[in-house]
Amino acid sequence: MPSYKVTFDDFESGVSDAYKTAVAVIANDDDQARFRITSVTVGPSDNTPPDANLSVVLHRIADVSGGTAGTAAATIASGAIQRANVNSQDPLASAKTEYSAEPTVYESEVLYIMDFNAHAGLPREFDRRNAPVINRDQHIAIRVASRTGTAIRCSGTIEFEPI
Amino acid sequence: MPAFTITFDDVATGAVADTFKTIAGIQTEVAAGSRIRLRELDIGPSDDTPVDVNVALRLKRILDVSAGGAGGATTVPPATTGVKRDDQSQDPPANGKRDYTSEPTVYETEPLWKGEINAHGGAIKFWSEEDAPEIGLDALLGLLAAPRTAAAVKLSGTLTYETW
Numbered sequence: 634m635p636s637y638k639v640t641f642d643d644f645e646s647g648v649s650d651a652y653k654t655a656v657a658v659i660a661n662d663d664d665q666a667r668f669r670i671t672s673v674t675v676g677p678s679d680n681t682p683p684d685a686n687l688s689v690v691l692h693r694i695a696d697v698s699g700g701t702a703g704t705a706a707a708t709i710a711s712g713a714i715q716r717a718n719v720n721s722q723d724p725l726a727s728a729k730t731e732y733s734a735e736p737t738v739y740e741s742e743v744l745y746i747m748d749f750n751a752h753a754g755l756p757r758e759f760d761r762r763n764a765p766v767i768n769r770d771q772h773i774a775i776r777v778a779s780r781t782g783t784a785i786r787c788s789g790t791i792e793f794e795p796i
Numbered sequence: 797m798p799a800f801t802i803t804f805d806d807v808a809t810g811a812v813a814d815t816f817k818t819i820a821g822i823q824t825e826v827a828a829g830s831r832i833r834l835r836e837l838d839i840g841p842s843d844d845t846p847v848d849v850n851v852a853l854r855l856k857r858i859l860d861v862s863a864g865g866a867g868g869a870t871t872v873p874p875a876t877t878g879v880k881r882d883d884q885s886q887d888p889p890a891n892g893k894r895d896y897t898s899e900p901t902v903y904e905t906e907p908l909w910k911g912e913i914n915a916h917g918g919a920i921k922f923w924s925e926e927d928a929p930e931i932g933l934d935a936l937l938g939l940l941a942a943p944r945t946a947a948a949v950k951l952s953g954t955l956t957y958e959t960w
Contacts (some may be wrong), residue, residue: 740877747843748952
């Protein structure tokens with residue numbers, strides 16, 4: 634099973650519970666496009682670590698074609714997505730990182746939330762059977778928010794595989 | 797086997813030492829075949845200003861919700877977007893419960909699980925199929941938290957459960 638990885642680096646969170654999208658995986662509008670998220674890693678990258686809490690959510694857009702999916706600093710085409718085995722086929726997906734304008738069409742409920750202090754980090758593996766699923770024309774993102782008015786910088790990785 | 801979640805965001809414990817408050821729960825429907833098991837628990841601190849306080853965690857069960865005393869909470873129904881890990885899966889035979897305004901009074905005496913965290917840390921706990929806390933129909937599985945000193949702590953996290 635091919636494994637794909639998308640990273641983000643030194644991204645500034647939103648502040649005061651306002652989430653910003655660090656990275657998103659977007660399944661193609663293709664009936665063969667179906668993935669599960671196998672791992673999420675987020676950790677603090679501030680030059681001076683603050684004693685503040687960072688909230689991390691996984692959030693889904695159920696119909697990318699139907700709405701406003703925001704603006705990202707970088708779009709990573711299918712062929713450029715990093716993979717565990719360099720000879721793996723290209724995924725039926727693209728990715729975006731470090732959004733400057735947030736998507737406005739996220740679902741009302743998040744798929745996952747976890748908070749941690751910015752002196753720590755979050756390595757989270759998902760059991761394959763219970764993993765968040767990205768179906769065709771859907772987007773699942775890691776979004777981050779500081780719980781206070783000071784932004785927290787963070788880096789990390791989202792890993793996914795086809796089902 | 798479909799997986800489902802109930803998330804809770806910035807929920808405060810009580811401010812009384814060792815007094816538990818329900819942070820979130822899963823309540824099964826009153827229908828034959830309604831049964832779920834909890835597979836994953838994520839919980840971490842979300843205070844604006846982090847505090848150095850230990851927080852006790854408990855999982856407790858109510859076996860007969862229809863008999864009363866299950867408290868008052870916001871219900872997150874199965875069809876709500878985001879509750880299903882795969883939005884093409886069937887609806888679960890359960891609702892999520894969070895943001896309690898009144899505590900359940902009819903929990904079983906003994907917890908199913910105990911844990912402790914410091915409010916600068918958190919916990920991620922997995923259960924295997926064989927070890928997972930289960931509830932059958934018309935029951936509630938609650939996650940409770942209490943500070944070890946007289947100071948409230950805010951918590952966020954996720955309960956992940958499955959049917960079988």
